[in-house]
Amino acid sequence: MKMTFFLTALKTGALLVCLAILGGCAAPKGYDYTAFLESKPASILVLPPVNQSPDVKASYSLYxxxxxxxxxxxxxxxxxxxxDETFKQNGLMNAEEVRQASPQKLREIFGADSVLYLDVTEYGSSYKIISSEVAVTASAKLVDLRNGKLLWEGTARASSAEQQQNNGGGLVGMLIVALVDQVVNTLSDRGHEIAGITSIRLLSSNTHNGILPGPRARPDAAR
Structure with missing residues (x-):
């Protein structure tokens, strides 16, 4: 009797472990595009990104x-x-002020179907003792200007560290390379280059859970 109970408990435990493993290996959840498919936006008004990073160049570099x-x-x-010039002529001089404009007002002025809100949360170079990295992280929300519904949102990041390789040389060599990279990254503003990669990852229609192809998309861009 005890042996039967033990075997039953063992089988149950093994089953739970298998389910936990399978659950951990499940495919990433797909984005719910219901509102997007119902809206079918054809035009997008992109607002100046709100800069949450310390670098003042971040907003317009991505924009x-x-x-x-x-x-x-x-x-x-x-x-x-x-x-951007239209906003300035109407007294809205920065991204934070622009963001306060209502969807109805934006629709009235620009006539677009949708508006894209952007935030830059990371921009520029950082020195980490044995490495130097230039990274840009941005997030986006696409909202229907006709009814105010959220159609899509996403986040993307790009970094110069993705292309860096440790070619040896010991700790001193790594420190020298990191220092040189930091100087080069600062002088050449590689943040602008990395921001371009981030924008492509964030707003391309061929990425997982990315924005859907628009009405002018090439046939091979369809999901």
């Missing part, structure tokens, strides 16, 4: 590069230079 991936995804993007 100047978001049109390309969105256009390639098949959307008409309101020219960011015109949009």
């Amino acid at each position: 100047s590069q978001v049109t390309l991936p969105l256009s390639e995804a098949g959307y008409y993007v309101m020219p960011v230079g015109v949009v």
Whole structure:
């Protein structure tokens, strides 16, 4: 009797362990595109990114590069230079002020189907004793200007460390390489280059849980 109980408990425990392992290996959850598919936006108004990093260049560095991936995804993007100047002429001088504008007002002024809100949470170089890294992290939310519904949101990060390799040379060599990288990264503003990679990862239509292809997308861009 005791042996039967023991074997039953053992089988139950083994089953629970297997279920836990399978649960941990489950495929990543897909994004719910229900609202996006119902909205079918054709045009996007991109607002200046709100900069949450210490680098003052972050906002416009990313802002100047978001049109390309969105256009390639098949959307008409309101020219960011015109949009920025329009806000300034109306007394909205920074991204935080622009973000306070209501969807209804934005729709009235620009006539776009949707608006893209951007945040830069990490930008620039950092020195970490034996390594130097330039990284840019940004997040985005796409909102329907006709009804205020959230259509999509995502986050992406790119880093120069992805291409770095340790070629040996010991600790001293690693320190020298890190210091040289830090100087080069600062002088050349590699943050702008990395911001371009981040914008592509964030706003391309061919990434997992990314933005859906727009009406002008090439046939091979469809999921």
